[in-house]
Amino acid sequence: MNNKVLALFLIFSLLFVAAQCGTTTPKDTATTFIGGSNGVEIAFKETAPIAEFQQTDSVPLTVVLKNKGESDLITGAAKVKLFGVNLDSFSIATNTYKGTSGPLKKVSSISPEGSEQEVNFENIKYKLQIPGNEVNYALKAKVCYPYETDTFASLCIRSKLLEKEVGCTLDEGKNAERIKTGDVSSAPIQVTSLTEKTRGSDQIQFAIKIENKGTGKVYTANSDCEALDKDTIKKLDSENKISYEITNPAGVKCGSSETNKGDITLVNNAYTLNCWKTVDSVYEDKLNLKLNYVYISDTTKNIKIFKTI
DSSP states (O other), X not given: OHHHHHHHHHHHHHHHHHXXXXXXXXXXXXXXXXXXXXXXXXXXXXXXXXXXXXXXXXXXXXXXXXXXXXOOBOTXXXXXXXXXXXXXXXXXXXXXXXXXXXXBOOOOSSOTTOEEEEEEEEEEOOOSOOSSSEEEEEEEEXXXXXXXXXXXXXXXXXXXXXXXXXXXXXXXXXXXXXXXXXXXXXXXXXXXXXXXXXXXXXXXXXEEEEXXXXXSEEEOTTOOHHHHHHOHHHHHHHBTEEEEEEEESTTOEETTTTBSEEEEEOBTTEEEEEEEEXXXXXXXXXXXXXXXEEEEEEEEEEEXXXXXX
């Protein structure tokens, strides 16, 4: 009887061990941001205008904006302007930017598709004579909107004077990269790299690479959309400029201004911002960086107009 009990005990013990070996502790996959390089997407509504129509037709014209990034936009913040053709030839009187009639909410876990708004223009009707049977045009629309990129990434704060102190470590080589998936919010302007190294005897230095990963152009945060179109000099002066602010860690200084905020200018769509901080102890911290700017991107709709016989 005792042998049977012992045998059963051994069998159950083996089954328990096998079950434990096959069990893995689920990893925490939560991230701060969804991530990506999307901002506000622009497109003509599929049937407004339709791709082909008669010269005498009056055709609806609607532009659809979709916020696929992680920055909210209030009503009217995103503006649309038509261009690429002589608008008067299409009976379009609106030759300025037209804002959305509602807000564009960001993408989130509860709203993975973000939100969209339609911007309606007056119907188009071709006014010119068509010498042949048809005429082709490329109608364009652009969206101009303010946007923000947020970064929340891990840091190791230490210095050469504290190299013998226990705590976090500064990795080198391929392990030196601090930007991980989910550390940067979805936006056309991205922080693509963050590395650290000691500076002098008592400082830590951060190298922050910022890039335009979208398909449009970026302008300084206080840019006025209409002014950019009307003033070529202002447009050139504002292009590729981005405002930054580091709200954590405290005491960070960047660039020649030696402050935690300022402006940078992208060169070939990229810029590396060098910052540093005086260190008196070893600890882990988070980089909280905000980038603000105005972004402009566009879309095209090819249309064919047939001569009315």
